[in-house]
Amino acid sequence: MKKKRGSSDPWSSLNQTLLKMKLTVFILLLSIMGALASKSYSQTNKLTMNVKDVRVEDFLKMIEDQSLYRFFYSGEINVDQKMSGDFTNATIDEILDKALESKGIKYEITGRQVILSSAVSPLVANQSKTVTGKVTDSSGQPLPGVTVVVKGTTQGIITDADGKYSLPNVPADATLMFSFVGMKSQEVSVSGKVTVNVKLVEDAIGIEEVVAIGYGTMKKGNLTGAIASVKSEDLVKSPVASTSNALAGRLPGLISLQSGGQPGNDAASLSIRGFGNALVLVDGVEGSFNNLDANQIESISILKDGSAAIYGSRAGNGVILVTTKRGDNQKPTITYKSSYTLQGITNMPKPCSSGQSTELIRESWVNAGSVGIEPYTVEEIQKYYEATDPQYPNTDWYNYLIRDWAPQHQHNLSVRGGSDRVRYYGFLGYMNQETIWKKSGGDYTRYNLQSNLDAKILDNLSLQLDISSTIEAQKFPWRPMDIGIVWSDFWATRPMFPATLPDPTKISYAEGGGTGGAHITTNRDISGYNDTDNQNIKGSIALNYHFKSIKGLSAKAFANYNKSYINNKTFMKPVNFYKYDYASDIYTLGGSLGNNSLSMTRSLNRVVTGQFSLNYDNTFGDHHLSGLVLYELIDYYDDWLSAQRKNFLTSSIDQMFGGSTTDMSNDGSANEMGRESIIGRFNYSYKNKYLVEATFRADASAKFSSNDKWGYFPGLSLGWRISEENFMKHFSFLDDLKLRTSYGSSGNDNVVNFQYLTGYNLGTITTGGTYLFGTTTAQGLVSKGLANPYLTWEKIDIYDVGMDFSLWNKRLYGEMDVFYRQRTGIPATRITTLPSTFGATLPAENINSIDNRGFELQIGTTGESRGLKWDISGNISWSRAKWIHYEEPVYSDPDQARIYTLSGLWTDKQYGYVSDGLFTSQDEIDNLGYDQDNKGNVSLRPGDIKYKDINDDKIVNWKDQVIIGKGTTPHWMVGFNTDLQYKNFDFSALFQGAMGFYNYVTLKQSAVPTENYYELRWTESNNDADAFIPRLGGAASSSWTSDHYYKKAGYLRLKTISIGYNISKRWLAKFNIKEARIYTAGINVLTFSKLGKYGIDPESPSGQAGYYYPQQKTITLGINLSL
Known part of the structure; x- marks a missing residue:
């Protein structure tokens, strides 16, 4: 209370589902309006109450509970004083006049707000005094050893064995600071007080923090x-x-x-x-x-x-x-958050200009020996550079098609509150995110809706009811924007063609790999659309029953229904594109996208989960026991349906009936699978010092035969909080020190369903099983292959040893772990020789195995000094995997065995050739001493890549390949986070990085090279052995996989940064606002990487630079309000 002043056919039910969504939104809004609504009070409102020896704070709360009055006061007000009174049918003025008499407190009533202030004379502020009091914990037990200090000085004292203290010479207007290990620090003003009693509460940031674990929660300090x-x-x-x-x-x-x-x-x-x-x-x-x-x-x-x-x-x-948010037992809090974000590309190669492109084309022809027949003359290239003649345009397609910043809007509204019997949380969110394409490039919209309700039906029976939904709409151009596709169009759109033509009704031809150009395929209005709607609705209900006859025993029944619909509709419009001759003023048809077509895909995914559990949680003296037994059933179902038609009479009719039935197609399928599980967990702790957790799970999967249907997966973990031992108590700087170790076993049934059954599949032209009767093709059946009743669970065992520590009241804290993981029984087909008459392939067996190992370390510091609060932490982790056994042939050639064998080796080793710079002269090639191109080096020229003859056999071939790097997934991950707060300002910054991985750098993008390609290439005038791009039109060996292109991709990013200001609560109280924060933030603001010079983001897919939708950096302005 204390407030500082301050169905079978789901698609036919879509409308019903939307109606339910609207009703849910309506109910949510009603709840919000109800929380905002207030009943006006008149001066004649009367209260009746009788109190004796209660604290002023408790008395004020009683008034709030019986009325709509709300009290606001600062820390200067002593609300721990006791008071008594008998009030019958009294006004608020009559009650406060009598209750606050002689308490040194005065009041002011504005509407339903009552503001309390000190009635002590300001002269007292210049005096000093002795302040006494007692410090207790949340249960009222005294706390010895609490540090009590006058803020801003070194003057202080420690509470005695009874939690009491007496501090002399305290300035009358001073503030006392109370701190204790594992407790939240408090600050209390002594203005007008000589007695200050304080109740410290546990610090949830530390060992008492509750975290989610498997099928439950646990205090962080007790985790093993x-x-x-x-x-x-x-x-x-x-x-x-x-x-x-x-x-x-x-x-x-x-x-x-x-x-x-x-x-x-x-x-x-x-x-x-x-x-x-x-x-x-x-x-x-x-x-x-x-x-x-x-x-x-x-x-x-x-x-x-x-x-x-x-x-x-x-x-x-x-x-x-x-874990999503839930209600609490406080008065309703309504929160509104709004932000506006600008998104821009982090790093992406840019295409060459017309002059650069034509220069490179001519150069490649000359290098290939095609002198005199080059496509462009020197004079024409110069005209493209000058770009003053409309016949020689220089179109910057990057700037024409891609905007520097694309907008993103986010708004969300939530309400949270309740009482001891009913708690509620409601949320409504909206986000709209536009693409980087300037010309009708589409957007993404998402709505989030959630309602979580907790109700106590009886003293020992409670209900939990949750409903949530997400509605997404992607409205994109016709060509997909992920890896490849539209980006291939972009890099094939030549700058030597204009973006527009004098006749605005005609579309310019710019090649684009046969599409006419990216200005066509990225524009929804011109080429068509690719729209996807995704609707997910999820509901769950749970009943919790606490047995009165057995302390700590409860039962829970839980059911969840989760359903998703995904609809995709792709419509391509027919488009003609033209070339234009400025001299003759004649348009010629450059090409066409062809006839219009429509494809539609609809899919349904449904998961039904049921659980019943018994839970036990009790404490016997120094022993704490808890346990769980749970039975779970999960049913999975999914189906999809697709159809396509072409040759529509008009693009105005984008429905399936409008297309021709000739060459139309359709397809579809459905799958169903289930799991049955029995779960158990047992936890024991002695004096919160010795910790044990044992788990067990039995899973039944419908994918396996009855003999192997069940998999059994145990787990055991132990913890020892050394800091709780008596022999450690004299180390006062030690808050917490815990050692822990764990073992767990799990499985994997990620295989094709029902392989243990024999059967047939419908035949197709590609898989076989179609038969010709005369001139008629009939569909038949094909065998699924050999039944596989022996395929069973893959097994996964993981071992972990770790330590958690906290020193000097969390001035230094951290955790570290070392782990080893082994996967056995990975399905693979055994390599053996079969008789030619066998007529089938062998089924998979559980024969492969792999292991992982690694470590993690996190260290941080938190504290407060002179009004500055900080929490600074860093973490680093490393992991890597190795094949224990990989089913593979036995290689007789030692080089084959060295390069191709996987068993016993790292899973992500990359083999390739070792480069030795570029050739810079013909003499260097002639005197090489070994055959690099397997042709006596006749194809080599200055500017080609030179490779090392690793085995010194006078020839460079596949046998010279060695490990040139690791894989494309990081082994090292690092993070460094800083959170600062000073008065009403807050600042946070997170640096994130990765190391130990590689990216295959490619810069020549289809028909149009990149600017980096142009600048980093070798030429006769730039005869640099260290040039990155070898000569254009060079030898075939220059494209071999080698360390010349396979580059380390490690990076460090300023991943997030934010600066915020919390507006004064005292000022906000005038407008009935609890909290307000304005802020600016950024994501991916800075990136440090060696790949930057190539115009490549370090997180880009290897070898795909420029061929995917690039990562975004963002700048945000936002405001958060709480009412």
Whole structure:
């Protein structure tokens, strides 16, 4: 209370679903309006109450509970004084006049707001006094050893064994600071007081912080597994379109790579310790959090070791637990957040100008010996450079098509509150993100809706009801914008063609790989559209029953229904594009996209989850026991349907009936699968010192035969909080020190369904099974192959040893882990020789195996000094995988064995040739001493790449390949985070980086090279042995895979930065606003990488520079309001 002043055919039900969504929004808005509504009070409003020896603070809360009056006061007001009174049918003035009499408190009433202030004379401020008091914990127990200091001085004292203190010579207007290990520090003004009693509460930032674990929660101090977590306030510091991008660099052991920036498809790929795609659970249900608004999320935890074993067959690569926000027992708080963001490309190669392009074309012909027949003369090239003659244009397609900054809007509204019996949380979010294309390039829109309700039906029976939905709409141009496709059009759009023609009704031809140019394929209005609608609705209900007869025992029933619809509609319009001759004023047809066509795909995904569990949690003296037994059923179903027609009579009719039935096509399929699981967990702690957790899970998968249907996955973890030992108590600087170790086993059933069954598939022209009867083709059946009843679970074992520590009241804290993981029974086909009469291929067996190893370290400091609060931390992690056994042939040639063998070696080694610069003269080639091109070096010229003869056999061939680098996924991940707060200002910055991975750098993009290609190439006038681009039209050997192109891609980014100001609560109170913050933020603001000189973002897909939707940097302005 204390406030400082201051169906079978889902598509036919789409309209019904939308109606439900509208009703839910309506209900949410009603809730918000209800929370805002207030009943006007008249001067005659009366209250009746009888109190005796209650604190002033408790008395004020009683008035608030019986009325709509709200009290505001500063820390100067002593609300710990006791008072008594009997009031019958009294006005607020009558009550306060009597209650606050002789308490040194005066009041002022404005509407329903009552502002309290000190009635003590200002002269007292110049006096000093002795202040006494008592410090207790949240349960009322005295706290010895609490530091009590006069703020801004070194004057202080320590509380005695009874939690009491007496501090003399305290200035009358001073502020006392109370601090204790594991507790939140407090500041209290002594103005008008000689007695100051303080109740310290546990610091949730430390060991008492509650984090999500498998099927439950636990205090961080009692964790025995390697679990990292991040809170909502860290996720929302810089607004992101996809929540996964807010995790990079924040959690040790999490590998995050954002391989593109396409709106609606810009999520980072997340891998825990490099294991692969992790299981994601949102409020306990399998799903994705990429399309959630970060403001919906309360916390995210990642289970990295054996703690994930409780999720069994789905948890082999680790688990990400996402917990959304819920209500509380406070008065309603309405929060509105709005932000405006500008998005720009981080780094991307730019195409050459007309002059550069034609110069390179001529150069390549000359280098190839085609002198005298070059496509462009020197004079023509000069005209393209000058670009004054309309016959020789120089079109900057990058600036014509791509904008520097694309806008993004985000708004969300939430309400949170409740009572001891009912708690509620509602959320409504909106985001719109435009593409980088200037000319009708489309956008992405998302709506998020959530309603979480907790209700206590009986004293021992509670209900949890959650409903959420996400509606997404991607409206893009006809050509897909991910890797390839439209980017191929872009790099084939030549600058030697104009962007527009004198006749505005005609579209200019610019090649574009047969499409006419990217100015056509990136424009929805010209070439057509590619639209995708995605609607997800999820609902869950849970009942919790606490047995009165058995303390600590409860039962829970939980059910969830999760359904997603995805509709894609792609319509291509017929487009003619023209060439224009300025001299003759004649237009000629340059080409056409062809006839219009329509393709539609509709898919449905449904997951139904049911759980029933018994939970036990109790404390017996120094012993704490908790346990869980849970039964779970999950049913999966998905289907899809597609259709296509061409040759529409008009582009105005973009419906399927408008197309020709000739050459029309359709397809579809459906799948269903289920899992049944039995789960158990047991936790024991003695004096919060010795910690044990044991888990067990049995999974049944419908994918395997009855003999191998069940998989069994145990887990065990131990913890020892050494800091709780008596022999450690004299180390006063030690807050917490814990050693832990864990083992967990999980499985994997990610194989084709029902391989243990024999059967047939419908035949097709490509797979066989079609038969010719006369002139008629009939569809038949083809065998699925040999039945495979022996394929079973892949097994995954992980071992972890770790330590957590905190020193000097968290002035220094950290955690470290070392892990080893082994996967066995990975399906593979055994390599053997079969008789030619066998007639089938062998089925897969559980024979391959692989292991991972690595470590993680996080160190940080937090504290406060002279009004400056800080939390600074850094983390680093390393992991790498090695094949234990990989089914492969036995190589007789030693070089084949060296290069191609995988067993016993790192999984991501890259072989290639070793370069030795470029040839700079013909003499160097003639005196080389070995045959590089296998032709006596006759194809080599100055400017070609020179390779080393590694085995010194006088010839360069495949046997000279050696390891030239690692793979394209980072081994090292680093993060450095700084959070500062001074008075009403806050600042945060997060640096994130990755090392130990490579990118194959390619700069020549289809028909149009990049500016970097032009500037970094070898020429006769730039006869540099270290030039990156060899001579144009060079020898074939210059394109071999080598370390010349395979470059280290390590980087360091300023991933997020934000600066905010919290407006004074005293000023906001005049407008009935609780909190208000204005801020500016940025994402991917700075990047340090050796790939930058090539115009390549370090997170770009290897070898795809310029051929994908580039990553974005953002600048944001925003405001947050709480009412």
